Every structure is written in C-alpha cells, then in structure tokens.
Amino acid sequence: MHRFPFTIARRFDPEEHDSAVRTNTIPANARERLLRSARKAMKNAHAPYSNFRVGAAILTDRGKIFAGCNVENASYGMTNCAERTAIFSAVAELGPKMEIRAVAVTNDHGVPCSPCGACRQVIYEFGPDATVFYEGAHGPKQSHIAELLPEGFRLK
Ligand code: THU
Numbered sequence: 293m294h295r296f297p298f299t300i301a302r303r304f305d306p307e308e309h310d311s312a313v314r315t316n317t318i319p320a321n322a323r324e325r326l327l328r329s330a331r332k333a334m335k336n337a338h339a340p341y342s343n344f345r346v347g348a349a350i351l352t353d354r355g356k357i358f359a360g361c362n363v364e365n366a367s368y369g370m371t372n373c374a375e376r377t378a379i380f381s382a383v384a385e386l387g388p389k390m391e392i393r394a395v396a397v398t399n400d401h402g403v404p405c406s407p408c409g410a411c412r413q414v415i416y417e418f419g420p421d422a423t424v425f426y427e428g429a430h431g432p433k434q435s436h437i438a439e440l441l442p443e444g445f446r447l448k
Contacts, residue, residue: 316421316436318351318394323425326351326396333359333374334398341368345400348374348407350382350419353391358382375411379418392419397426404429406440416444 318326326349334347341364349359360377364370372380375395382390395415399405406426407415415422415437422437438444 316393316423318423318425322351322394323396326357326394327398327425329357329359330374330396330398333361333378334400335361337361337374337400338363340364341366341371346374346405347398348378349396350375350378350392351394352382352386353393356382356386358385373408373411375407376414379414383418388418390418392422394423394425395419397424399427403427406433406435409441412437412441413444416441416446420444 329349330347332347333349334345337345337347339345339362344362346362347359348361349357351357358378358381360374360379360381362374363372363377375397378395379392382392392415395407397405397407404427406428407424415424419437424435424437424440426433426435
C-alpha cells in the first residue's frame, strides 16, 4: 500500500496538550442563540473602511449573552473587533470575574473569519476554556481557545 511520506496531523486534542484544559460542551440551542445575537449585533457595525461587518456574541459562565460588532476608525489602527467589543461590554456590566464559556463570530460576507490574534488573547484572558464558533475554510467550525491560541499569555 502506498504510504504518504509525511506525518498527517491528527485532530487536536486539548487534553493531550494541556492537562488543565477541560471539555466545554455547548448545547446546540445555546450555540444558536449566540449566533443569532452575533448576527443581530453585526447590523450595527461601523465598517465604512473595510465594508466587512462582523458580529460576535459571548456566553458567560452564568448563562448571559453579550454581543458586539466591529467599530472602525479613520485612524485604522483604532479599530475594535466585534469579539473585543462583546467582551468589554460584558466586563463593563459584570466586572472582571465574568468567565467566557463560548464565543460566536459571524460576518456579512459569508467568508471564513476566525478571531484575530489580538482577540484570541483577550478571549483567553476571560475564557481559558472557551469554545469558539466561527466560519472556517470549509464551513462552520468550532474550536477550543487553546487550539486557536496555544500557550496563551498569562501574567502570573
Ligand atoms: N474583524 C473583526 O471584527 N473580527 C474578526 O474576527 C476579524 C476582523 C474586523 C476588523 C475590521 O473592522 C474588519 O473586520 C476587517 O478587518
């Protein structure tokens, strides 16, 4: 039998990489609620420079949902992504002890869009065990935050 000469990457198993990572299963109805909130917030995006509207929603450990959209600026670097808008809004209302169980991200182009590197680090700060739902290269996808951000930074 012909053997492929390279090692084929196996499915990422967080348990194998970080014993502190637990499985955080989000029920389908919670996922759908999150996605609906993300889509609704997306409509409020301020994206006149990229014309790329993004919506995000987070589910907290206490079952509350907070949504956000991207807010761009004429000084491009000042742009805030939808994910961070949602997270900062949750912190503003609940305080910094709030924990993120899940994040959903949507965009108005129906194209692949996973959280950017900066947002992954911010998700990790409040949700080291968070499940992230997003549009992957081959359709809707779900990843553990540690899979998107291995060795996330923590100030200890
Ligand atoms: N953007 C987000 O809001 N979230 C993402 O996950 C990826 C990118 C925004 C930033 C900017 O306003 C626009 O999408 C284009 O990069």
